[in-house]
Amino acid sequence: MVDVTLICPIYNSEDYIAETIRSLNEQNYKSFIVYFIDDGSSDNTVNVIKNTKKDFEYEIFFQNHAGAPAARNLGIKHVNTKYVYLFDSDDLLKPDTLEILVSTIRKENSDIVLGNMDIIGQEGTKSNVRYYDDPLITAMHWIPTPGVHLLKSSLIKENDILFSNIKISQDLNYFLKYLSYCKKISFVDEPIYSYRIVDGSISRKYNSNIKDIVKSLEEAEKFYPDKGKVFTDIKLIHYYSQFSKFLYMKTFDERCEIYVFFINQILSIKCFNCKQFFSKSTTILKCIAKFFLLFLSKWK
Numbered sequence: 001m002v003d004v005t006l007i008c009p010i011y012n013s014e015d016y017i018a019e020t021i022r023s024l025n026e027q028n029y030k031s032f033i034v035y036f037i038d039d040g041s042s043d044n045t046v047n048v049i050k051n052t053k054k055d056f057e058y059e060i061f062f063q064n065h066a067g068a069p070a071a072r073n074l075g076i077k078h079v080n081t082k083y084v085y086l087f088d089s090d091d092l093l094k095p096d097t098l099e100i101l102v103s104t105i106r107k108e109n110s111d112i113v114l115g116n117m118d119i120i121g122q123e124g125t126k127s128n129v130r131y132y133d134d135p136l137i138t139a140m141h142w143i144p145t146p147g148v149h150l151l152k153s154s155l156i157k158e159n160d161i162l163f164s165n166i167k168i169s170q171d172l173n174y175f176l177k178y179l180s181y182c183k184k185i186s187f188v189d190e191p192i193y194s195y196r197i198v199d200g201s202i203s204r205k206y207n208s209n210i211k212d213i214v215k216s217l218e219e220a221e222k223f224y225p226d227k228g229k230v231f232t233d234i235k236l237i238h239y240y241s242q243f244s245k246f247l248y249m250k251t252f253d254e255r256c257e258i259y260v261f262f263i264n265q266i267l268s269i270k271c272f273n274c275k276q277f278f279s280k281s282t283t284i285l286k287c288i289a290k291f292f293l294l295f296l297s298k299w300k
Helices: 017-025 045-051 068-077 097-107 135-140 153-159 170-179 208-221 230-243 252-267 274-289 291-299
Strands: 004-010 032-038 057-062 083-086 112-120 149-152 185-196
Touching (some): 004 068, 017 045, 032 045, 045 057, 068 170, 083 097, 097 112, 135 230, 149 153, 230 274, 252 274
Parallel strands (some): 112 185
Antiparallel strands (some): 083 149
């Protein structure tokens, strides 16, 4: 029996999936199975998978188009291995990705291992390495891209941790919910994953759905009844990140809507100490400083 289940949602991924499969073939660690979850693809993705040489066990599951979160949930329900690794069909694993993650989680007896990633098409590494005294706080500030962490299936099954039906930040929401059950968190500094930013992908299109970040974080916050104050910093980071996308909205009215919405959300964040109050004040000033850009965008 293999040790790790890799869950990969696929949707019209014919341009990239063969390269992804090759990166799986090159894994130094061989005790894994891949679940490809087809999310109603209308292209040749499934045939590419079937016809590409594979040096590993795999299964293909099918569902009507329902999005990556539903696809990941379908894969999770079929897992019967000790560990779970989530990744995307257009990204690449490094040859030692699974070897590093599995050896670390075993050696340190942890509930999750977090690593770094490269951005395909850009130079250098997207570094997550900013350590706080509390490992949980460090982890909560980590980029929640699925391919940078290894999870324990027992923790998922025992607590019924599934992806929620939200429009954006599904990975962040799931990541934060899973972290709430972790007693031991481990980190590796080196990049273990190569993340591809695809022009035209969902992650590069912005509309009013970005307001769902509020729902995403508020739902995850319920998993931390005694640690609500840690979400002040998380909200400030992610609300401002979504606020900064207002200039990418199609119409001036939409840009105004997003601008006002996120300033109000930031104003409503509760602070528990002077440092958080200073961070909140600084974030508000950064928002106000961008009002001139909003004004100019009227003639965009």
